Every structure is written in C-alpha cells, then in structure tokens.
Amino acid sequence: MVEGGKALAEAMAAGATIEAVYVAPDAADLDIEAPLFELAAGVMERVADTVTPQPVLATVGYLDVALGALRTGDFLVVCVDVRDPGNLGTVLRSAEAAGAHGVVCCGGSVDLYNPKTVRASAGTLFHVPVVAGGDPVEVLERIGGWGMRRLGTAARRGAEYTSVDLTQPIAFVLGNEANGLPADVERHLDDRVTIPMAGRAESLNVGMAASVLCFEAARQRRSAEPRP
Secondary structure, three states: OEHHHHHHHHHHHHHOEEEEEEEOOOOOOOHHHHHHHHOOOHHHHEEEEEEEOOOOOOOOOOOOOHHHOOOOOOOOEEEEOOOHHHHHHOOOHHHHOOOOOOOEOOOOEEEOOOOHHHOOOOOHHOOOOOOOHHHHHHHHHHHHHHEEEEEEEEEOOOOOHHHHHOOOOOOEEEEEEEOOOOOOHHHHHOOEOOOOOOOOOOOOOOOHHHHHHHHHHHHHHHHHHOOO
C-alpha cells in the first residue's frame, strides 16, 4: 500500500505494477493507467494508516528480488531482526541514497511492505533491489562465498568505522534495535565496526547507524575514484 502522490510517482518511475488507485474527493486529477476509484468523503480517513492521510492511496505489486540478483554488487546492507518499520524504511532510504547495490531483509525483520516502512523509505523502496526473507546464517554464508566482507555493527568493541577499508566488496550487517546481532550470526562475520560516541547514549538508532556507515562507504569510494 502506497500513500501519497510522490510515493506513487516513484513507484511508476520504477516501473512497478500499479494495481489500483484510490482518491479522496478533494484529490487532484491523476493521469494514470490503472483502475481508479473515487472514495466518498471520510472513507480515506478510515482506511489509511495515518491519522491525517494524503488524498491518494494505491496498491502496488511486490518488488522483492531473489538473493542471487545481488551477486554482481559490491556494497550490500543486511538487516537481521530489525523490528521497527520506521527504522527499516530509514535503512532503505540511506542505502539507496549512498549507492548500495541491494538490501536484504532477513526473516524475523519487520514486513518490508508494512505501510510505515513504505512511507519511511520515501519512495526509495522502488529504486534499490531488496530481498525479502531468508535465514540470516544462510544469507551470510552465501554472500561470504561471493567474496563479500561481512561487517557486523556493534555498539562497542568493534573497529572504528572510519578506519576500515570500505572500498572493497562489503556487506553491513545490522542487528535488532535492543539486542544487536544474535550469537549464531556473529560467528558468520568477518569483522565488527563501531561508531564512536562521545555522549551518554548507549547506542545509535539502527536507522541512523545505517546512514552513518553507508555514507562513510560512499565517501571512501568517491575518494578512491580516479580524478580527471
């Protein structure tokens, strides 16, 4: 379910299948090749997921891909037991903006198509290849076989993230908001990275941590490119 004209436009630009569009009486005219339904006054407020919904709502076909589709990439993000839909949406948005080649949402994480996740991704869900599901250990074993360096995130006792070479093929592995990465997953990592914190916060929000790490990888990769 996609809410709002901007998110719908992103879905259309990505070539997603628009199954149906629902509009409130005050919605602007839409030029779209999909079944269009005008709702009676007050109906959108009852069916939408937000308190003050936008006047356009659409159902869009799923977009997730098979894990093998990410094999040619060299910059991935893997989510293990990430439960908050807003956090997952932020991870998707940051990964796409930083140039990641794919995101894997392992089984146990929040539904990739949760309406809040879709909203928080701000349309980037339609532009970055995403794998929905998969056992975390099996996923890590497989991408490790591709030559990916699997970097688990840790609140402390990891290598400082700016000191790690992020220009090589890497996969950031993000854990649960409260408990981090489980022990069976830890055993399938090549290294751990930590974002140093000067304040008293125990850890960063997983979405914010993903943003910091992904953009450091993007910075290092830009710096390594030959300059004219």
